[in-house]
Amino acid sequence: MLFRAAGVGGGRKCRKGQDMDERLVRKMLSFRWLVFGILAVGYALVYFHRLSLSVVANDLARDFDATNTMLGVLSSVYFYCYAAMQFPAGLLSDSIGPRRTVMYSLLVGAAGSFLFALAPGMNVALAARVMVGLGVSMVFIPALKMVSQWFRAREFALMSGILQAAGGVGILGATWLLGLLATWFGWRLSFHIIGVCTVLTVAAVWLLVRDKPADKGWPSIAEIEGRAEQASPGQGKIGLWQGARRVVSEGAFWPVAVWFFFDCGVFFGFGGLWAGPYLMHTYGLSKGQAGAILSMIAWAMILGSPLLGVLSQRVFQSRKKTFILCTSALVVLLLFLNIFPAGLPHIVLYLWFFLFSVSSSAIVIMAFTMTKELFPVEMAGTSVGMVNFFPFFGGAVFMPVLGRVLDAYPKSVAGVYPVASYRMVLVILLLASLISLACTFVMKETYRK
16 A cells, blocks of 8 residues: 555556665655654754753853843844855755755754853853854755655645744753753753754764665655656756846745744744743743743644644645734734733733744744745755745844843843833834734735645
8 A cells, every 4th residue: 555655556667667676665665754853853953052042041141241132142143143054055955965964064063052051151152152053054954955855745845844843842942841951950051961962863864864765775756656856967957046046036035035034033032032031020930930831832833833834735725825814913912912011821821922933933834835836946945045044134133132122221139121121122023023914915825726
């Protein structure tokens, strides 16, 4: 039954004219899940590093004698590095291969994590975050390239959603789990632990992951389905700079890019850093309690990313309607928090952060899908790599700006910012969400039956 579903029944011939060994096909179709699982762990670590400062922000401010503006810079430097490396990530994946790109990148990220754990002051901590940002920036695009080699084209959207859900697991680690670890062992030992986990993931990539089935002598997905290889050499190939010029000259690309900047500026600026201090200062929660509420961000990504893919494909049959719905929900959520910035029951906070993550983070998989559908398949890497610059540039801008807004208000003796400071932050986030919503109305519909 497995081979009938894959289109490899009995006498199927491979491209070289030899009888296809069904035993090798079975191995390939099973082994690809191990490859994907390891890549998913790597991507979970990317998200862990990305949002790991929110829960320990108060500890860092104390140990480094840092203002919120300095903490904003410390967080944003990761995003500047990540954004800058998105275009090179595609180049390295094509030149040295996606597997090696992931290995070398995560090694740099692990070294940055160890250095951050040992940092005596803000300067060394900044250098460590630069290393982390550079290191983990080249995992997502190489992972997608390997997914395209190990899975069918019609499976790509679903697997991308599952990969995004793995990022949600990383957020769970960066919020709830890191909150517990920092409480039990302190933040420094916690970052040593995540450095060790990153090194172990590198070892798994080196030992088990391969760029494509052919590297293990197995038939490709194209051969299993009995069709010619996609993107055969020299056919339909678009040069790198030609593809880049084509992306930036496409008018429909820019509403998605601007939406990405403001939407992810909201998500990373608040959910990725200042939501933790907001909950601890405004509601008097402990790190563990704040981490538990922020873990809703992770659960929303885990559940919401695949769900939104199904909704856009089978229910709405529209990418644009999905964007409008989610971004409208984000506007309503931020308007609600502007009206009630304090005094909400904890159960409402749990629900708010879950819906906030669905409408601002889980939806991003649709942005990658729409960008991919705007251009020929030969340009998928270039287009996705270029649009992936904007969400991290947004995070890099919003984090320090919001920190500066908080620093404009006087702290209490205990180092707590007043509700009025967070109210101003929420006003800025609401305005940014309104700009994102405006972008959704001018997006080009890319869904095709």
